[in-house]
Amino acid sequence: xxxxxxxxxxxxxxxxxxxxxxxxxxxxxxxxxxxxxxxxxxxx
Amino acid sequence: xxxxxxxxxxxxxxxxxxxxxxxxxxxxxxxxxxxxxxxxxxxxxxxxxxxxxxxxxxxxxxxxxxxxxxxxxxxxxxxxxxxxxxxxxxxxxxxxxxxxxxxxxxxxxxxxxxxxxxxxxxxxxxxxxxxxxxxxxxxxxxxxxxxxxxxxxxxxxxxxxxxxxxxxxxxxxxxxxxxxxxxxxxxxxxxxxxxxxxxxxxxxxxxxxxxxxxxxxxxxxxxxxxxxxxxxxxxxxxxxxxxxxxxxxxxxxxxxxxxxxxxxxxxxxxxxxxxxxxxxxxxxxxxxxxxxxxxxxxxxxxxxxxxxxxxxxxxxxxxxxxxxxx
Numbered sequence: 589x590x591x592x593x594x595x596x597x598x599x600x601x602x603x604x605x606x607x608x609x610x611x612x613x614x615x616x617x618x619x620x621x622x623x624x625x626x627x628x629x630x631x632x
Numbered sequence: 633x634x635x636x637x638x639x640x641x642x643x644x645x646x647x648x649x650x651x652x653x654x655x656x657x658x659x660x661x662x663x664x665x666x667x668x669x670x671x672x673x674x675x676x677x678x679x680x681x682x683x684x685x686x687x688x689x690x691x692x693x694x695x696x697x698x699x700x701x702x703x704x705x706x707x708x709x710x711x712x713x714x715x716x717x718x719x720x721x722x723x724x725x726x727x728x729x730x731x732x733x734x735x736x737x738x739x740x741x742x743x744x745x746x747x748x749x750x751x752x753x754x755x756x757x758x759x760x761x762x763x764x765x766x767x768x769x770x771x772x773x774x775x776x777x778x779x780x781x782x783x784x785x786x787x788x789x790x791x792x793x794x795x796x797x798x799x800x801x802x803x804x805x806x807x808x809x810x811x812x813x814x815x816x817x818x819x820x821x822x823x824x825x826x827x828x829x830x831x832x833x834x835x836x837x838x839x840x841x842x843x844x845x846x847x848x849x850x851x852x853x854x855x856x857x858x859x860x861x862x863x864x865x866x867x868x869x870x871x872x873x874x875x876x877x878x879x880x881x882x883x884x885x886x887x888x889x890x891x892x893x894x895x896x897x898x899x900x901x902x903x904x905x906x907x908x909x910x911x912x913x914x915x916x917x918x919x920x921x922x923x924x925x926x927x928x929x930x931x932x933x934x935x936x937x938x939x940x941x942x943x944x945x946x947x948x949x950x951x952x953x954x955x956x957x958x
Contacts, residue, residue: 593801593806601790608782612781618886619775626879
């Protein structure tokens, strides 16, 4: 089945949106982990 | 006789007079447009960094057309020409040459060809752009507000997503449409790289239109905003949120993890990720002793690139390491 350009554009944009939000979540987790490690080091 | 001598001496005029009327008018028009772009760039109406060199190049490349000698003409056109055929061309760049022998010949003739071949064709320019962006960009805001940053980026990408089906609907094939659509969100070198990969025949028109668009957008942006957004909405002051402090160690951790994950996910774009992250590490905020030594940094990156598993897993490498330890 041959996809139309609109379908390709929507698929690419959907994938971009999902990946972007996943990356944002990853950044948030990484930020929390690095900050927690920094605090623990500071308490010592 | 004297007019022949005159035209032989001044080849730009010769090619102009011998061209078809449409081509002659177009060349003169582009020369004038180039001068106008320099003027508008100098006045600050358009982006000067972009428009002054572009205008100068546009005027020069349209003025400096000459009849190429038979060998150069054959290399540039990559066809067998009949004796006496006059091929107009310039000594700037021949972007469509593909065959190796012709490319080697043109590299010795056209003065911008080495930059084009060794920077644009292989994607080096994209890495250099990422290095520049990495040095200028502070990822602190992205780390502090990742979701907001990603939503802004998604809206930034909309230009490409909307243009792609429209370009295809207007008759371009998928590769051409994708190349044209890249103008909607990416910077100049990225557009050129995509065009080289997906639509080589449209490289020249896309280049001209992309840079004109990028330059003209700066000039038209304030008017466009006034036209699209009502005054009452423009008058709303943005809420100043409390700044979240991000330490340099957190930025370094982000650069390392982002580089590794991006390389893992998008191996085809792997050279650009370390270019960006490496420059992030060299930002003044990170007090790393080698940050002042660019050569040292590049050498370290080269040697680390040679440490791929395929090379490193050979037994000889361990012998060398043992010798070094001793």
